[in-house]
Amino acid sequence: MKPAALTWAISSSLPSLRKSERKVAEFILANLTDVIRMRIVDLAEKAEVSEPTVVRFCRAVGCDGFQDFKLALAQQLASSPSYGQIAVTDQDSVAEYTFKVFDSTVDTLLKVRDSLDLNMLDQAVQALCVANRVEFYGFGASAAVATDAQHKFFRLQVSAAAYADPHLQNMSAASMAPGDVVIAISQSGRTTTLINAMERVKSRGAIVIAIAPSDSPVANAANIPLTIDVKEDFQIYTPLSSRIAHLVLIDVLAIGVAQHKGGRLQEHLLEMQLGLEVLREPLENH
Incomplete structure (x- = not known):
């Protein structure tokens, strides 16, 4: 072991x-x-x-x-020196369980960073940069990651969508074409419905990027696996560090695409930021 x-x-x-x-x-x-x-x-x-x-x-x-x-x-x-300090108990004070949750997440992120396959990451960024459309599939907690990813890539002038419903995922998969990309997100790496949708996407000639545990069925079914191995503590108090790691990896992919787009994107993001100002309270002068 x-x-x-x-x-x-x-x-x-x-x-x-x-x-x-x-x-x-x-x-x-x-x-x-x-x-x-x-x-x-x-x-x-x-x-x-x-x-x-x-x-x-x-x-x-x-x-x-x-x-x-x-x-x-x-x-x-x-x-993992901080691991023994992380398990939350009923006797923990607010300060103790707060520090434990943060320490656990930081520890996880550092391990994930050091274990990433940078070659696969580069392949994923290159595929996303030339994609006609990018769609994100995820269930449960991974659905929240997919929705966040759709928001980030939409801002990058990428045609993006997120689906957490198996029927919509299969309809999306059936409409894929060469040049399209699906990012399948799974914390367990074993969701059968997700794997079926991935196979359908590949049969259409599109590329599947997976964010999932290594050697899992989801990772193995992908064209480009981005593997994240996080062993959660399945007790009553469970900070889902894997979800945070998935969100950060989405940020990395978005930064890679933004870097590729360069100056053209900066002007677009500035215009978008100005457009949002009408929805906010003005800053008070101090």
């Missing part, structure tokens, strides 16, 4: 664990930095379970045993 996947494996396995094993998981998620200094007997006592239960839990999340589990956890905390 990759160290970065350990806490995700613990969180995602909670529903399938036995009651006693779940007690171990919940204690660990709330005390990540303390656990790496514990003996198995200490963890068993703190979680109020037996030592064999701790071993079974470790194996349930993909580790060979308790020592292997502690090593993987220590590696994750070393690669």
Whole structure:
């Protein structure tokens, strides 16, 4: 198991664990930095379970045993020093949970930035710069990202639309042509309806750019995959850092297109800004 996947494996396995094993998981998620200094007997006592239960839990999340589990956890905390400070609890003050949410998001953005495939990113920008039309597909939280993306590209004088309805996505896909681009956005990377629409877009000769986890069905179905791997903490308090990362990647693509358009776009954006002033209260002179 990759160290970065350990806490995700613990969180995602909670529903399938036995009651006693779940007690171990919940204690660990709330005390990540303390656990790496514990003996198995200490963890068993703190979680109020037996030592064999701790071993079974470790194996349930993909580790060979308790020592292997502690090593993987220590590696994750070393690669992400802020992680152990992020899990929100019922006892957190306003200041504590505020800092945890911000720290989690910043940590995620830095990791995504450093892992981006810049060659794929350049291919995506080049495809968008020559596209006749650009459309964004997304469901759920990804629908909000698609709508934001449509707004950004509309301002860049790009014919853009966003669809969160499967019927509209399929109608859009059926009308695509060579030279058109669809950006498919997915946090899970496994949405079957989205994959079907992507295949239809490709069958029409258009290009599909995916923003999705690596090695996911959505990423694999794209002509140009832009992969973002964010392991969310699937507890009751869940800041969706992946959604923020997707929004920032859309900003990167928009900047790339704006840079390509150059001076022509600046005049258009200035005119648009002036046109919006009539909708705003005038600034007071101080």
